[in-house]
Amino acid sequence: MKLFVWRCLAASSLLIAALAATAETRPQYGSTLRVAMHATPTSLDPADATQPDSFARRSLTMLTFDTLVTIDENGRLTSSLATSCQATEGNQHWQIRLRHGVKFHDGTPLTAEAVVASLRAANPSWKVSADGDSVIIELESADPELPAELALPRNAIVKRINGGQASGTGPFHVSDWQPGKKLILAAEEMYWRGRPFFDVIEIEMGKSERDQMIALESGRADLVELGAEQVHRVSLEGRRLASSSPVELLALVFAREVQSPDERLLRDALALSLDRGSIRSVLLQGAGQPAGGLLPTWISGYEFVFPVEADLPQARREREQAQNAAAWTLGYDSNDSLARLIAERITLNAKDAGLSLRLTPAATSDVRLMRIALTSVDPWIALANVAGAMGVAVTNRGGSVQGGSIEDLYAAEQAVLATQRVIPLVHLPASYAASPSLKNWTVRPDGSLNLADAWIGSGKP
Amino acid sequence: MRAPVYNSAIPQLILNTVNRATRLALLGIFPLFFLLIAVVLGLVMAASATDWSGPEEQLARKIAAATGPGAVAVTVGNRSSLGRRDQEVIQNGLLSALERLGVRFVPAEQAAATVIISLSENAASYVWVAQIHQGTGEGAVVMVSAARPEGSVAARDSMPLTLNRILLWSQEDPILDVAVLQESPAPTHIAVLDPDKISLYRMQSGKWQQEQVLPIVHARPWPRDPRGRLISSRDHLFDVFLPGVICRSAATLPLTLNCHESDDPWPLTGGMQNGVASSAFPGGGSSSVPAGADASGASRPPMKGFFAPTRNFFTGALTPAIGKFTTAPKFYSAAPLPRDKYTLWLFASTDDQVHLIDGVSDQTAKLGWGSDLTSVKTSCGAGWQVLATAPANDVGDFVRAYEFPDRDPVAVSAALEFAGPVTALWTESRSDSAVVVSRSLETGSYEAFRLALSCSQ
Structure with a gap:
C-alpha cells in the first residue's frame, strides 16, 4: 500500500509567528472594535446551509470557531486544531490527529468525538469516526484536496448544544446575539493561541454601504465593508483600506442548459458582445479584473488564455446565424445597486449585437447576474464551488471530482465554460476601510477579515 | 495579505x-x-x-x-x-x-x-x-x-556615536531573546529563546551547530504577543522569564531546565551580577560596570518589574521602589540612566508615552518612540545611552541611540534600520550591548542582532 503523508506543521510557536510582529508599537490590549456589515445572517452555525455564503459570514465564523487546518495566501496548509493529517489508500483514508489542551467556549475539551459530530453535520456524506485522539475520514473516492476542504469555514469545528446554540474554540465567544441585527463577541481569555487583544467586538448587521461609510466617517464604526466601486473614491480620501486578491466572480449564469444550436449561437453572441473593460473602468471605477475564466489568475495561473475582449462584429454574425432569437429576462439582486447598473450596461451591449434582454428583479429569470464568492485558494475546490453555484459538476480527466495536474484543471474549467451556462464578467476583490486607530488587521485570501491579531491604538505616539 | x-x-x-x-x-x-x-x-x-x-x-x-x-x-x-x-x-x-x-x-x-x-x-x-x-x-x-524554490552594516554619519549590529541568529520561529554564553571575541556559544524552547548553538568550524534543545513546559497558553528574557547567571547557566513562568537551567551538564508557574518580577536591567565580557565590537567601549551599580559604583539591588502573565506588558509594580515610587504606569519596557546621585528611569508606557521617573517626580513626554527601549553603558559621550525603537509605520523599523542631558532626548546616533518591526529589545547581561530582534517583512523570519555603540569622534 502506498503511503502518502501530509503532515501539518505542529509547532505551536509557528502559530504565534505572525502575530506579534506586525507593528512597531506593541499591540495594546483592551478596547471595543465596532464593525458594520451588510449581511444579515440569522445563524452563526458555519454548517447551516440555509445561510448564504458571504465574506462577512466567513469573518464571523473565524472569529468564534477554528478549523482543523488553515490555508495561507500561498496555498500552503498550516495546522490549527489538527496537528497532523495522514492519508493512506490513495488519499481515500485520512487520519487527523488533534491538538491537546483545546477547550470549547463552554469549557468542555475538544475531543475526537466532538470533531466527528461537527464534521458529520457539515458533510453528511462523509464517513467519519473517532480513534483515540484522532479523527478518521474515509472517502468514497480519493481526494488529495481534503485538507484544503477542511480549511473551509463551513468545516469549522462546532459543538452544537441543545437549543441550537453553537459553541466554538475560536478567539472570541458570543456575548450577545440578535440574529440578523447585532452580534457582540467577547475575548476568550484562555484561547489556545493566546487571548486576542480586543476585549469586545460589536458587529452591526444589515447596514447599507452608504450607512457603513457614514458610520466610519462619524466615528461610530472602526471597520466597514467597501463596494468595489467605492474603493477608488475612498482611497483618494486617504482612508486606510485593505483588499483581498480577486475572490468574487461576477458572472451571467443561465438558468438552464443550452436547448438548441440556435441558443448556443445566441449565448456565444451575448458573451462576445460584453464590454468588460467599460464595466470595469466606468462602473467599477477600475476595481477588479475582467474575467474570461471562472478562476482568477492568482488561483489558476492561466486565466489570461480565456478571451475577455468584446468582438461585436462576430457577435452580430452569430446572432444573425440563429434562426430564432427569443428575448431573455436578465435577473439581478434588487438590493445590489451596482448589480443593477451592470445589468443595464449588459442589456445595452447585447442590444448592440441585436440581442434582446429585459431586466427583472424577480428571483426567476432566463439569465441572472450573480456574485459568486470563491471559497478557497485551492483551485479545485474553488472551481467546484463556482461550478456548483450554477449547477454544473466538475470532473477531471481521470473522472474523479478533484485533484490532478494544472492541465487537468484547465480542461475541467474549459469543460464548465463549454456548457455555456456561465459567462464570466469580472473578478472582484473583497475590500474594507478602517479608522486610523485600528492596527494590524488583514484580509484573508478568502476575503474574510482577520481580526484575531488586530488592536486599537491611540494613533498618537 | x-x-x-x-x-x-x-x-x-x-x-x-x-x-x-x-x-x-x-x-x-x-x-x-x-x-x-x-x-x-x-x-x-x-x-x-x-x-x-x-x-x-x-x-x-x-x-x-x-x-x-x-x-x-x-x-x-x-x-x-x-x-x-x-x-x-x-x-x-x-x-x-x-x-x-x-x-x-x-x-x-x-x-x-x-x-x-x-x-x-x-x-x-x-x-x-x-x-x-x-x-x-x-x-x-x-x-x-x-x-516554487524553497524559500551588518554600520551607519556612519556626523553623529557622535555609531550604532553597530552583528547578526546572532535567524530563524522562522519567533525569537524572544538571545543570550551570548561564550565569545572569543565573536560569539561562540548562544542560547536562543522562543515561545516553546531554548536552543543552544555552538560555533564549530565556522558554522553554528545545534547543541541541545530544552523544551519549555507551561500550562497556560502564552499571551498573543509573547515576550521573554533569557538572562545569564553566574552560578548556573541562565534564567528564563516568560509570562507567568520562570525557568532555571541546571548548573552542570547535561543541561536541564526547570520551569514553574511564577509571578515573580523580571529583571529590568542586565541580569548577571559582575558580568564582564570583552566587546565583540572594535572600539565598542567594553564595560565592566555591574548591572546593579549606579555611576558612582555604589552597589544597589537590581530593579525588577512584575510582568502581567496574560498580557504583553509590565503591570507597573516595581521592586525595589524608585525613591517614593513603588509603581509606574503599565509599561512595555524600561531603561535606567544612572546619574551621579540617582538613576533616572524611563518607562515606555502602554499609553504611548514615556515616563521619566527619578524617585521624586514622574514626568511624561511624548517622544514619538516605539514601545521598546533599553539603555546601554558605553565609554562614549555621557556614558549611558538609551536605545529606542521607532513609532509605527508601514515599512520597517529602526533603533536609534539617545542621551538625556536633562529631560529631553538628544539623538546621538543615526537610525539603524531593520527590514521589519522590532519585536524585542533587551540589554544584555553585561550592560554594554543589547539584543534586538526584528521580523523581516521580506522573508518573514526573525533575526536577532547584538547592538553596541562605538565612539565615532
Whole structure:
C-alpha cells in the first residue's frame, strides 16, 4: 500500500509567528472594535446551509470557531486544531490527529468525538469516526484536496448544544446575539493561541454601504465593508483600506442548459458582445479584473488564455446565424445597486449585437447576474464551488471530482465554460476601510477579515 | 495579505538567441579575458540558481507534440513574480529544449505555428502556459506547473556615536531573546529563546551547530504577543522569564531546565551580577560596570518589574521602589540612566508615552518612540545611552541611540534600520550591548542582532 503523508506543521510557536510582529508599537490590549456589515445572517452555525455564503459570514465564523487546518495566501496548509493529517489508500483514508489542551467556549475539551459530530453535520456524506485522539475520514473516492476542504469555514469545528446554540474554540465567544441585527463577541481569555487583544467586538448587521461609510466617517464604526466601486473614491480620501486578491466572480449564469444550436449561437453572441473593460473602468471605477475564466489568475495561473475582449462584429454574425432569437429576462439582486447598473450596461451591449434582454428583479429569470464568492485558494475546490453555484459538476480527466495536474484543471474549467451556462464578467476583490486607530488587521485570501491579531491604538505616539 | 501579481506581459520575439553569446565570443568579438570573467560569473550564478530543467523539458515536449518539428515563431512573456534573470534562464532553457526536439525558430511570417509562452503563477506554484496557433484552426493550450524554490552594516554619519549590529541568529520561529554564553571575541556559544524552547548553538568550524534543545513546559497558553528574557547567571547557566513562568537551567551538564508557574518580577536591567565580557565590537567601549551599580559604583539591588502573565506588558509594580515610587504606569519596557546621585528611569508606557521617573517626580513626554527601549553603558559621550525603537509605520523599523542631558532626548546616533518591526529589545547581561530582534517583512523570519555603540569622534 502506498503511503502518502501530509503532515501539518505542529509547532505551536509557528502559530504565534505572525502575530506579534506586525507593528512597531506593541499591540495594546483592551478596547471595543465596532464593525458594520451588510449581511444579515440569522445563524452563526458555519454548517447551516440555509445561510448564504458571504465574506462577512466567513469573518464571523473565524472569529468564534477554528478549523482543523488553515490555508495561507500561498496555498500552503498550516495546522490549527489538527496537528497532523495522514492519508493512506490513495488519499481515500485520512487520519487527523488533534491538538491537546483545546477547550470549547463552554469549557468542555475538544475531543475526537466532538470533531466527528461537527464534521458529520457539515458533510453528511462523509464517513467519519473517532480513534483515540484522532479523527478518521474515509472517502468514497480519493481526494488529495481534503485538507484544503477542511480549511473551509463551513468545516469549522462546532459543538452544537441543545437549543441550537453553537459553541466554538475560536478567539472570541458570543456575548450577545440578535440574529440578523447585532452580534457582540467577547475575548476568550484562555484561547489556545493566546487571548486576542480586543476585549469586545460589536458587529452591526444589515447596514447599507452608504450607512457603513457614514458610520466610519462619524466615528461610530472602526471597520466597514467597501463596494468595489467605492474603493477608488475612498482611497483618494486617504482612508486606510485593505483588499483581498480577486475572490468574487461576477458572472451571467443561465438558468438552464443550452436547448438548441440556435441558443448556443445566441449565448456565444451575448458573451462576445460584453464590454468588460467599460464595466470595469466606468462602473467599477477600475476595481477588479475582467474575467474570461471562472478562476482568477492568482488561483489558476492561466486565466489570461480565456478571451475577455468584446468582438461585436462576430457577435452580430452569430446572432444573425440563429434562426430564432427569443428575448431573455436578465435577473439581478434588487438590493445590489451596482448589480443593477451592470445589468443595464449588459442589456445595452447585447442590444448592440441585436440581442434582446429585459431586466427583472424577480428571483426567476432566463439569465441572472450573480456574485459568486470563491471559497478557497485551492483551485479545485474553488472551481467546484463556482461550478456548483450554477449547477454544473466538475470532473477531471481521470473522472474523479478533484485533484490532478494544472492541465487537468484547465480542461475541467474549459469543460464548465463549454456548457455555456456561465459567462464570466469580472473578478472582484473583497475590500474594507478602517479608522486610523485600528492596527494590524488583514484580509484573508478568502476575503474574510482577520481580526484575531488586530488592536486599537491611540494613533498618537 | 498577498497582493496579486498581474504583471503586464513583456513579450520578446526569440530568434535563435540561445547560443548567440557563444557564437559572438567564438567570432572573437569578446576578448578572451572578458569571456573568462563571464564564464566564471556564469558558473557562480548557475551554482545558486534554481534548476528549472524539469518543467522546461516537460513544456517543450508538450509544445513540440502539438507543433511537430519545424519552423515555429516563439514569444516568451513574464506574467509572474519571477525576476528578469530567472526569466532569461527559463527562456533559454525552454528554447534549448525545443531546439533539441527539432523545433526551428523563425519570424512569425515564416512560421508554420506560433507559440506564445507565458510564465505565470498561481498561489501555490509557477504556471507556464503555451498558446499554440497553427493555420486557421482553433488554437491549443498546453501548460505545466513548476514548484516554487524553497524559500551588518554600520551607519556612519556626523553623529557622535555609531550604532553597530552583528547578526546572532535567524530563524522562522519567533525569537524572544538571545543570550551570548561564550565569545572569543565573536560569539561562540548562544542560547536562543522562543515561545516553546531554548536552543543552544555552538560555533564549530565556522558554522553554528545545534547543541541541545530544552523544551519549555507551561500550562497556560502564552499571551498573543509573547515576550521573554533569557538572562545569564553566574552560578548556573541562565534564567528564563516568560509570562507567568520562570525557568532555571541546571548548573552542570547535561543541561536541564526547570520551569514553574511564577509571578515573580523580571529583571529590568542586565541580569548577571559582575558580568564582564570583552566587546565583540572594535572600539565598542567594553564595560565592566555591574548591572546593579549606579555611576558612582555604589552597589544597589537590581530593579525588577512584575510582568502581567496574560498580557504583553509590565503591570507597573516595581521592586525595589524608585525613591517614593513603588509603581509606574503599565509599561512595555524600561531603561535606567544612572546619574551621579540617582538613576533616572524611563518607562515606555502602554499609553504611548514615556515616563521619566527619578524617585521624586514622574514626568511624561511624548517622544514619538516605539514601545521598546533599553539603555546601554558605553565609554562614549555621557556614558549611558538609551536605545529606542521607532513609532509605527508601514515599512520597517529602526533603533536609534539617545542621551538625556536633562529631560529631553538628544539623538546621538543615526537610525539603524531593520527590514521589519522590532519585536524585542533587551540589554544584555553585561550592560554594554543589547539584543534586538526584528521580523523581516521580506522573508518573514526573525533575526536577532547584538547592538553596541562605538565612539565615532
